[in-house]
Amino acid sequence: MTNNDWTPDQPLVSIHDVHKSFGDLEVLKGVSLDIMKGEVICIIGPSGSGKSTLIRCVNALNTIDSGSIKVEGLEVHDPGLDKLELRKRVGMVFQQYNLFPHKTALENIMMAPLKVLKQPQAEAEERAHKLIKRVNLGGKENSYPGELSGGQQQRVAIARSLAMNPDVMLFDEVTAALDPETVNEVLLAIKDLAQDGMTCILVTHEMGFAREVADHIYFTDRGVIVEHGPPATFFTEATDPRTREFLSQIL
Amino acid sequence: MKSGRKATASCYGDTDLAVLKPFRYSPAGSVQDLLFSRWLADFSPRSLLIVGLLFCLWPGFAMAQSNYSFTQALDALWRWLPFIVTKGFALNLLVSFFTMLIGTIAGVLLGLGQISPLKPLARASWFITQLFRNSPWLVLLFIVMLALPFEIQIGDTIYPIPDWLKAVFGLSLPIMANISEIVRGAIMSVPTGQWEAAESLAYTRHQTLWLVILPQCFKRMIPPWMNWYAILTMATPLISLLGVEDIVNLSRQAMEAEDNHPELLVPFFGFTLIIFFAYCYPIARYTIRLEKRFVVNQ
Numbered sequence: 001m002t003n004n005d006w007t008p009d010q011p012l013v014s015i016h017d018v019h020k021s022f023g024d025l026e027v028l029k030g031v032s033l034d035i036m037k038g039e040v041i042c043i044i045g046p047s048g049s050g051k052s053t054l055i056r057c058v059n060a061l062n063t064i065d066s067g068s069i070k071v072e073g074l075e076v077h078d079p080g081l082d083k084l085e086l087r088k089r090v091g092m093v094f095q096q097y098n099l100f101p102h103k104t105a106l107e108n109i110m111m112a113p114l115k116v117l118k119q120p121q122a123e124a125e126e127r128a129h130k131l132i133k134r135v136n137l138g139g140k141e142n143s144y145p146g147e148l149s150g151g152q153q154q155r156v157a158i159a160r161s162l163a164m165n166p167d168v169m170l171f172d173e174v175t176a177a178l179d180p181e182t183v184n185e186v187l188l189a190i191k192d193l194a195q196d197g198m199t200c201i202l203v204t205h206e207m208g209f210a211r212e213v214a215d216h217i218y219f220t221d222r223g224v225i226v227e228h229g230p231p232a233t234f235f236t237e238a239t240d241p242r243t244r245e246f247l248s249q250i251l
Numbered sequence: 252m253k254s255g256r257k258a259t260a261s262c263y264g265d266t267d268l269a270v271l272k273p274f275r276y277s278p279a280g281s282v283q284d285l286l287f288s289r290w291l292a293d294f295s296p297r298s299l300l301i302v303g304l305l306f307c308l309w310p311g312f313a314m315a316q317s318n319y320s321f322t323q324a325l326d327a328l329w330r331w332l333p334f335i336v337t338k339g340f341a342l343n344l345l346v347s348f349f350t351m352l353i354g355t356i357a358g359v360l361l362g363l364g365q366i367s368p369l370k371p372l373a374r375a376s377w378f379i380t381q382l383f384r385n386s387p388w389l390v391l392l393f394i395v396m397l398a399l400p401f402e403i404q405i406g407d408t409i410y411p412i413p414d415w416l417k418a419v420f421g422l423s424l425p426i427m428a429n430i431s432e433i434v435r436g437a438i439m440s441v442p443t444g445q446w447e448a449a450e451s452l453a454y455t456r457h458q459t460l461w462l463v464i465l466p467q468c469f470k471r472m473i474p475p476w477m478n479w480y481a482i483l484t485m486a487t488p489l490i491s492l493l494g495v496e497d498i499v500n501l502s503r504q505a506m507e508a509e510d511n512h513p514e515l516l517v518p519f520f521g522f523t524l525i526i527f528f529a530y531c532y533p534i535a536r537y538t539i540r541l542e543k544r545f546v547v548n549q
Contacts, residue, residue, distance in 0.1 A: 087453035090451070101467065102466045115462060
């Protein structure tokens, strides 16, 4: 663990020359990017370009074959990595919400702080109440995930992740499984977070949203970052033909 | 060659030839329908009544010519009934309870062993599970009966091991193996997203399993678990072959005491059938009710 030498002027998440294969299929072919504290980045690109794999590597749900990933100085690629320590700092929200169906919304949010961070019951409960209001779900505390809409479930999932007080949040196509009319409520919750200074890495297909909230946009295709830039210039001045083709299809 | 071509030509000409219709897949139903308790519970209460009535009347006609009347046989049954039930059937139930208890505890441990990240443990658990799942129950019973000592000495005291307890151990083995598969299957049926969500919240593997995965499995495990209980209860008369004084053994002894009239067979064993049915049928019905309730809840 080389945790101590990290200072806030260094990138919070530093990904360097990451390679990853599933069998014969190489999904990441040398990806590098840095994220500073408080930055919001969006990763866009066609399906199968390795976006999701990349962010799943950041909290060690996937292991990498070569290269390095550092989160606040924690070396994620190190086989001796303390995964629990890493995951306390990195929150993740999934496309399929993955709420625990046997627990109420409030319990979903409280459980990890209670069991993992060993917070006292009263403190965890109070914070869970605050978080559920923050994602605009006051009154749904005692609902089970099965009783909530997709958008509501996803907002509970965001609150659940926030309850761990992470330093960086990963969003893996969190609106892709939602009905169009509920997409906005989730995006609003994320935007609120981003404006609060949370460091966010988003994999998304919502270009309008990316343009609005992202500080930096990365375009990946076939396992490499083809092009990146701030949204103001990225959408209008993309030079690579692959980027332009993708943008023309989606915008 | 020539005639072949002719035949082909006529094929195109006629329309009343047999045509191979496209294969239509008609699914037999869900796997759940194959469960023993489901089959049992599918009897409607009314049909049972009719079958029962016919069953009672039939020996009356069949045995009419004999000098030992059906009524006499029923009287004999009536005399022996309290003994058969309180000593015999009660033992069958006792054996089924203890077998289920031991089988469940051992089966849950074995099932958890099967999904252990420790490869040797997982492989050993898998092997034990497969071994006892695929062995005849009677053979297992014989092995355990003969391999276990009839008494054990701890310190100065000698504890006898009664035959029924040995039978419990013997029957526990296949139950254990089947429960192990139920546990493994239930755990595997939880979507991987649940594991990933828990992991990304910094749960340890142990916490993930006990706080997130197993509580979701519990509901899924109850119906097959009860199914195995019903199967086990039905199988307990096997222990009579090993000399344990269960309902079948005691019925036989009672018939011997009544001079072994062949007319006794149907009332005595018929009663055994009925009492097992009366015990297992409500369990089967209840299992189905539970299944339905869980479907609504999820």
